[in-house]
Amino acid sequence: MSKSWIDEALAQSELGHEGLAAEGRRQLPLADREQQVLDRIDRARRRRPKVREERVTMSHGAGGKATHTLIEAVFLDAFRNPLLEPLEDAAQLAVGGARIALTTDSYVVSPLFFPGGDIGDLAVNGTVNDLAVSGARPLYLSAGFILEEGFPVADLQRVTQSMRAAAERAGVHVVTGDTKVVQKGKADGCYINTAGVGVLERDGNLGVAQAQPGDAIVVSGPIGDHGITIMLARGELDIEADICSDTAPLNGLVADLLDAVPGVRAMRDATRGGVATILNEIAKAADMGVLVSEDAIPVREEVRGASELLGIDPMYVACEGRLVAVVPGEDADRAVAALRAHPLGEQAAVIGHVRAEQPGIVQLKTAFGGTRIVDLLVGDPLPRIC
Amino acid sequence: MCLGIPGEVIELHPEQPDLAKVNVSGVRRMINIGLLSDDPPAPGEWVLIHVGFALSKIDEQEAAATMQFLEGTGQAYEDELAALKASVIE
Amino acid sequence: MRFVDEFRDADKAHALAAKIAALCEPGRQYKLMEVCGGHTHTIYKHGLEDYLPESITLVHGPGCPVCVIPMGRVDDAIHLASQPDVIMTSFGDMMRVPGSGGSFFDANAEGTHIRMVYSPLDSLKIARQNPDKQVVFMAIGFETTAPSTAMTMIRARAEGIENFSVFCNHVTIVPAIKAILDSPDLRLDGFIGPGHVSTVIGCRPYEFIAKQYGKPVVVAGFEPLDILQSIYMLMLQLSQGRSEVENQYARVVPWNGNLVALKAIGETMELRPYFEWRGLGFISHSALKVHEKYAAMDAELLFQVPGVRVADPKACQCGEVLKGVLKPWECKVFGTACTPETPIGTCMVSPEGACAAYYNFGRMNRNRVAEAGVAGS
Numbered sequence: 001m002s003k004s005w006i007d008e009a010l011a012q013s014e015l016g017h018e019g020l021a022a023e024g025r026r027q028l029p030l031a032d033r034e035q036q037v038l039d040r041i042d043r044a045r046r047r048r049p050k051v052r053e054e055r056v057t058m059s060h061g062a063g064g065k066a067t068h069t070l071i072e073a074v075f076l077d078a079f080r081n082p083l084l085e086p087l088e089d090a091a092q093l094a095v096g097g098a099r100i101a102l103t104t105d106s107y108v109v110s111p112l113f114f115p116g117g118d119i120g121d122l123a124v125n126g127t128v129n130d131l132a133v134s135g136a137r138p139l140y141l142s143a144g145f146i147l148e149e150g151f152p153v154a155d156l157q158r159v160t161q162s163m164r165a166a167a168e169r170a171g172v173h174v175v176t177g178d179t180k181v182v183q184k185g186k187a188d189g190c191y192i193n194t195a196g197v198g199v200l201e202r203d204g205n206l207g208v209a210q211a212q213p214g215d216a217i218v219v220s221g222p223i224g225d226h227g228i229t230i231m232l233a234r235g236e237l238d239i240e241a242d243i244c245s246d247t248a249p250l251n252g253l254v255a256d257l258l259d260a261v262p263g264v265r266a267m268r269d270a271t272r273g274g275v276a277t278i279l280n281e282i283a284k285a286a287d288m289g290v291l292v293s294e295d296a297i298p299v300r301e302e303v304r305g306a307s308e309l310l311g312i313d314p315m316y317v318a319c320e321g322r323l324v325a326v327v328p329g330e331d332a333d334r335a336v337a338a339l340r341a342h343p344l345g346e347q348a349a350v351i352g353h354v355r356a357e358q359p360g361i362v363q364l365k366t367a368f369g370g371t372r373i374v375d376l377l378v379g380d381p382l383p384r385i386c
Numbered sequence: 387m388c389l390g391i392p393g394e395v396i397e398l399h400p401e402q403p404d405l406a407k408v409n410v411s412g413v414r415r416m417i418n419i420g421l422l423s424d425d426p427p428a429p430g431e432w433v434l435i436h437v438g439f440a441l442s443k444i445d446e447q448e449a450a451a452t453m454q455f456l457e458g459t460g461q462a463y464e465d466e467l468a469a470l471k472a473s474v475i476e
Numbered sequence: 477m478r479f480v481d482e483f484r485d486a487d488k489a490h491a492l493a494a495k496i497a498a499l500c501e502p503g504r505q506y507k508l509m510e511v512c513g514g515h516t517h518t519i520y521k522h523g524l525e526d527y528l529p530e531s532i533t534l535v536h537g538p539g540c541p542v543c544v545i546p547m548g549r550v551d552d553a554i555h556l557a558s559q560p561d562v563i564m565t566s567f568g569d570m571m572r573v574p575g576s577g578g579s580f581f582d583a584n585a586e587g588t589h590i591r592m593v594y595s596p597l598d599s600l601k602i603a604r605q606n607p608d609k610q611v612v613f614m615a616i617g618f619e620t621t622a623p624s625t626a627m628t629m630i631r632a633r634a635e636g637i638e639n640f641s642v643f644c645n646h647v648t649i650v651p652a653i654k655a656i657l658d659s660p661d662l663r664l665d666g667f668i669g670p671g672h673v674s675t676v677i678g679c680r681p682y683e684f685i686a687k688q689y690g691k692p693v694v695v696a697g698f699e700p701l702d703i704l705q706s707i708y709m710l711m712l713q714l715s716q717g718r719s720e721v722e723n724q725y726a727r728v729v730p731w732n733g734n735l736v737a738l739k740a741i742g743e744t745m746e747l748r749p750y751f752e753w754r755g756l757g758f759i760s761h762s763a764l765k766v767h768e769k770y771a772a773m774d775a776e777l778l779f780q781v782p783g784v785r786v787a788d789p790k791a792c793q794c795g796e797v798l799k800g801v802l803k804p805w806e807c808k809v810f811g812t813a814c815t816p817e818t819p820i821g822t823c824m825v826s827p828e829g830a831c832a833a834y835y836n837f838g839r840m841n842r843n844r845v846a847e848a849g850v851a852g853s
Contacts, residue, residue, distance in 0.1 A: 005578070006789050006820055009813040034805050041811035041835070052818065055585040059572075065817065237594050238438075241413040305411025305477065309435070310594065311389045311568075368700045369486040370523020375836045378572070378817055379581070389514060390620075390672045390698070390728070392479035411477045418597060420627050421737045432479060434675065434728050437567075437617075438595025439624045442675040442734060444479055448727035456488045456701055 005052070042360075049073045059379025063273030063318075066379050086207055086285075089269055090134035092200060099200035101136035103127060107192040112155065114233040116226075116244030119192060120162030122320055125249045126271065127196035128170045132251040133267035133323055135206045135258065136198030138170060143194055144178040148187040159190060170249035172196075202258060208266040208326065211286035215265060215354040216332035218325045220253060220345045221246070222298040223275050227317035228306050239309065241302045248321030253344045257325065260338035265326040273377075275351075276315040278324045279362045280376045282354070290362040292352030292374075315364075315374060316381040326354065390436040392444055393417075395427045408435060479727070483699030484522070492704040493527040499711040506532045508710055510668035511653060513540030513828035514698055520833045522700040528707070536823075536830035538652045538798045539670060541617045542569045543822035543829045544753040545645055547786040550575030553614050553643060556779055557588040563606060564590045564643075565599040566614040573825050574818075576786045596628035596642075603632070603640035612775045615644045620672040622646045622764060623737035626744040629766075629773055643775040644765050647751065649673050650681050651762035655753075657689050661801045666710040668703065669695040671725050676741075678733025679721050686719040697725040744770050752785065754822035755794030794821035797830050804834040811835065 049069040059066040076084065083091050090103035105126050112119045124141065131138040143163065147156065167174055225246040232239050250269070258264060268278045275297070283290045299307075299314050307314045321344065327335045332350050339345030362374045393408035393415075404420040406427065419426055419433070419440045427433050433440035500506065510516060516536045519525060525534060538544055550573055557564035557580075571580045571592060580590045593599050596613050603611035615625040625642060632640045649670055656662065669682055674695045682693045692713035696706035706724045713720060723729055744767050751763030766774035775781070788794070791809045796802040804810055804823065814820040816832050823831035 005574070005818065006576075006813075009818045009820065010789070010791055010809065034803075037805040037811055041815075053578075053582065053585075055582070057581045057585040059581055236598060237415075238598070239413055239415045243413075301477075302412040305413040308391050308477065308480070309410050309413060309415070366522045367486065368484055368489060368522040368524070370526040370700075372520055372523045373836060390675075392477075394478070418624075418627065421623055421734060421740070423736050434672070436620060436672060437624050438597050439627065441620070441623070441672065441737070442728050442730065445727050449479060452697075452702075452705070452724070452727060453482055456483075456485070456492070456705065 008052075057379070061272075062377070062380040063271070063277055064316075064377040064379055067273070068376070086209070088134060088207060089130040090136065090196070090198070092134065092205070101131050101134045101198045101200055102195065103130040103134070104193070104195045105130065107194070108188065109230060110188050111230075111233050111235075112159065112189055114245055115229055117247045118159055118162050119190060120159040121166050121245075121247045123192040123194050124163050124166035124170060124172070124174075125247050126269070126320060127194040128172055128249045128251055129269040129321075129323070131196050131198035132249075132254040133206075133269045134198070134200075135202055135204070135254075135267075136200045137255075138172045138196060138198040138251050140175045140197045141167065141172055141194050142176045142178075142196075143174050143192060145180070146187050146191040146193070147179065147181045148189050149181055149184040151187075151189050156190065159192075166249065170251055202262070204262065206264065206266050207285070208268065208282045209285040210265045211282050211288050211326045211354045212265070212328075213288065213354055213356040214329040215326050216329050216335070216350045217279070217282070217290065217292065217352045217354065218327060218332065218335050218339065219270070219275060219297065219349060219351050220250070220323045220325075220339050221321075221347045222300045222303065223270065223319055223322060224299060224303045224307065224314035224317035226320040227272075227274065228303050228314075230318075231310070232306065237310070239306060241306055243300070243302050243306065246319055246321035248344050250321065250323055250344065253339065253342045254323065256338050256342050256345075257335060261327055261331045261335045263328050263331055264335070265328070267323050267325045270319040270322045270324050272318045274314070274316040274318055274381075275322075275324060276313070276362070276374050277376060279352075279374060282326060283360050283362050286354065287359045289355045289358035289360070290352060291355055291365065292362070293365045295367040296349055296351045298347045298349055312381045316377055329353065390434045390441060392432050393435045394432050395419075395429050397429055398426075406440070408433065408440075410435070480699060483697065483701040485701065488701055489527055489704055492701070492708055496527075496532070496704070496708050496711055497529040499708070499715045500529055500531045501715070504531060506665050506711070506714070507535050507663055508532065508666050508668060508707060509535040509537045509656070509664050510696070510703070511537040511539040511649065512668075512670045512673070513543070513826065514671065515539070515668055515696060515703060516828045516830065516833055518698050518700060518703060520836075524700055524703060527704060532707070532711075534668075535664060536798075536828075536833065537656065538753065538756060538822070539618070539649065540822070540826050540828050541621075541645075541647050542573060543825045544647060544652075544755065545570075545573065545616065546752045546754045546788070547575045548752075548784050549645055550579070551577065551786060552781045552783060554578075554580065554583045554588065554590075555782055556612055556643060556775060557583060557590045559610075559779055561609050562779070563602060563609050563611045564588070564614065565593045565602060565611060566590055567594075567616060568592050569826060570614060570616060596625050597631075600628050600632055600637065600640055603637055604635075607639060609639060610778070611640050612779075613640070613642050615642050615646055617646055618649050618670070618673045619646075619676045619741070622741050622745065623676055623734070626737075626740035629744045629770055630740060632773065633770070638772070641773045641775040641778050642766055643781075644745065646745065646764040647753070648747075648762055648764065649677075651759045652753065652756065653682075653685065655756055655759050656799050657685065657691070659799050659801075661796075662799060663801070664691065665714060666692040667694075668706050668710070669693045669721070671696055671698055671702075671729065674723075674725070674729045674733070676734050676737045679723050679729065679731050680733075682721045686721050690719045692719045693721045695721070695723045695725050695729055697728065743767065754788060754825075755792065755798055757795070789820055792821040794823045794831075797823050804831040807831065
């Protein structure tokens with residue numbers, strides 16, 4: 001932020017100032033004044049996003065508010081077109097009569113190898129999943145490698161073998177690729193970029209904007225496994241736990257779900273930003289309220305323990321093999337049954353519902369019985385001592 | 387300032403008396419128990435962990451006493467509810 | 477999770493909520509302050525205010541040691557981090573706190589490399605692993621955390637580690653409470669007392685609040701039932717006209733505190749004559765610096781720290797919010813110039829700050845569980 005960021009913030013708020021003059025405001029009864037302030041905040045939140053920072057920070061990569069602002073203010077602004085606008089996990093294209101889905105992802109995880117998988121697994125599974133949750137049958141992947149000078153060839157082979165095995169498991173093929181090498185100090189060993197193509201064979205359009213009051217929100221299994229695994233694998237926290245990444249290809253699971261419930265409204269791959277981010281995306285895109293129940297959300301004991309120890313909320317922690325689905329209320333039980341019948345969906349559960357009240361806002365009913373708002377984080381969930 | 391988590395001491399470090407391994411819900415970490423040197427915890431005892439240090443031992447008796455109060459409140463509430471219901475029926 | 481789950485039982489909460497409501501005098505308003513940021517966090521995380529009757533308002537106090545660090549000190553830390561061959565280490569809480577030119581995250585974007593650690597011992601480990609670098613630990617926190625910094629310094633000396641130092645920003649809780657008690661526009665009836673600070677300093681230091689100012693204090697645990705029970709105990713005192721210090725968190729807090737911890741602090745740190753608190757101004761004897769016997773580990777002495785004082789922006793009304801005079805939404809810049817993304821003052825800086833907590837969690841029509849429970853049984 002620039003040195004005068006405070007002055008800028010104050011000046012900007014003057015520009016956006018609406019409503020009565022201060023004295024006029026004070027005449028209103030207390031509850032109305034509070035409501036005015038809340039309305040003002042809501043309007044400010046819905047305003048066109050603007051990137052205030054001069055430089056990209058780690059927050060921009062976390063999948064939260066900063067990322068969304070960057071995407072909307074920079075990328076969407078520049079590339080604007082109707083195919084990009086929905087900002088779903090994959091773009092849905094019509095090419096010569098066929099409907100295809102196209103997605104892209106980059107993998108920059110560190111460490112490259114961790115309990116439950118490696119960057120190669122993530123690269124294949126992540127791309128397959130983006131296609132699957134868009135309703136497509138994943139077919140072909142590209143794999144671009146950016147390698148750091150000095151990276152051991154043995155590690156590269158290990159990563160590619162993982163990708164081969166993952167591709168086989170998912171039923172896709174890597175059909176094209178690229179290799180670049182950069183100087184020592186860049187690329188953290190190895191970065192991978194992928195693009196994925198799948199075919200949209202089913203009728204109907206999936207999209208979170210279609211969520212309607214009464215819809216159920218379903219998650220396919222326990223959350224937070226991957227993100228916590230990575231945090232612990234970085235070795236800085238000296239914590240031992242039997243947690244491993246949940247990275248997995250979800251196309252089989254998705255197919256089962258869509259077979260059982262063709263009326264699924266939307267699905268999302270819960271990656272960075274966690275389940276909380278997806279719930280907010282649903283609320284915002286559909287302009288609906290979302291209410292979820294804390295004790296309905298599956299979390300492994302160890303993930304809970306590690307999160308409590310670090311002061312992190314598992315709802316914001318990345319997964320790599322979990323989907324969140326929005327299904328019509330009457331189909332909820334059938335959806336959960338279909339998911340649970342599949343090995344990757346054993347602990348699937350309904351975690352909440354879409355509703356008309358409080359549009360755009362995600363609320364959580366705590367295990368304790370009270371309610372609180374689950375907002376987008378600005379950046380990554382940070383371990384806290386307070 | 388405030389994030390303290392209860393953890394169970396699993397084992398003391400064989401060479402360093404200041405260190406102990408604790409278990410928090412299946413997650414294990416080595417922590418420093420130097421602040422409890424007046425009355426070091428033994429395996430099986432519970433401690434409050436804050437930024438890698440044990441700040442205090444958790445007194446199981448006090449915990450039980452607090453729970454009793456809370457449970458007693460629950461029971462008293464049930465009793466009152468029952469009394470209220472009974473008094474309405476005239 | 478043991479010692480956690482039992483204290484999150486919803487049925488017991490309903491019972492307690494009814495008892496609390498029963499103790500409210502009709503027509504009287506009660507304002508209770510929870511001093512501790514961790515308590516604010518629990519209250520919001522579990523939606524505890526839904527359990528309280530309308531007549532009880534919880535006021536969120538200055539117990540967030542991150543929020544109260546003035547911008548000038550953040551600037552100093554970034555300056556330290558930018559020195560050649562210095563590795564600055566910090567808790568996660570500090571990473572987004574803005575100085576006058578931005579936060580640690582922003583500084584990292586400009587080329588410094590401030591590393592996040594979970595414990596001061598991790599910082600010491602980094603010092604061991606990087607003998608050619610100077611590793612500085614940004615020490616923050618109340619008396620809860622000071623002993624950990626102290627023990628780390630003692631250990632560093634014992635091991636002969638010479639490239640480790642501390643940028644000390646520990647603050648003490650009692651002077652802040654006193655500053656609030658002394659403010660002329662104070663309207664508080666009682667205090668939910670700090671939980672983990674009390675494991676170190678014990679409960680005696682709060683006796684002046686009860687004896688001299690006549691306000692009851694209950695030292696509280698961090699689970700939702702702990703807080704509800706503490707509120708119940710406060711209301712009981714108020715209804716009986718008592719003002720005492722009570723310990724609800726007896727399973728963790730020893731009445732006399734932790735002498736080993738206090739000794740460690742005494743050996744490695746000493747009180748600053750005064751320290752500036754964001755939003756509260758200068759408070760005397762409210763913060764710690766590295767003891768002269770440990771001068772070799774005092775980052776402020778080892779490096780040229782600019783020490784420029786950056787005043788709170790005039791628009792900032794944190795002081796009044798912290799004292800319970802203003803509600804967050806009543807501050808002129810709340811939600812407009814001052815948001816979680818551009819936090820101007822202490823109350824918005826950390827997620828536990830009163831304003832941030834309200835902005836994130838409180839924006840909704842609350843269903844009063846307590847009234848529902850009492851009315852419709």
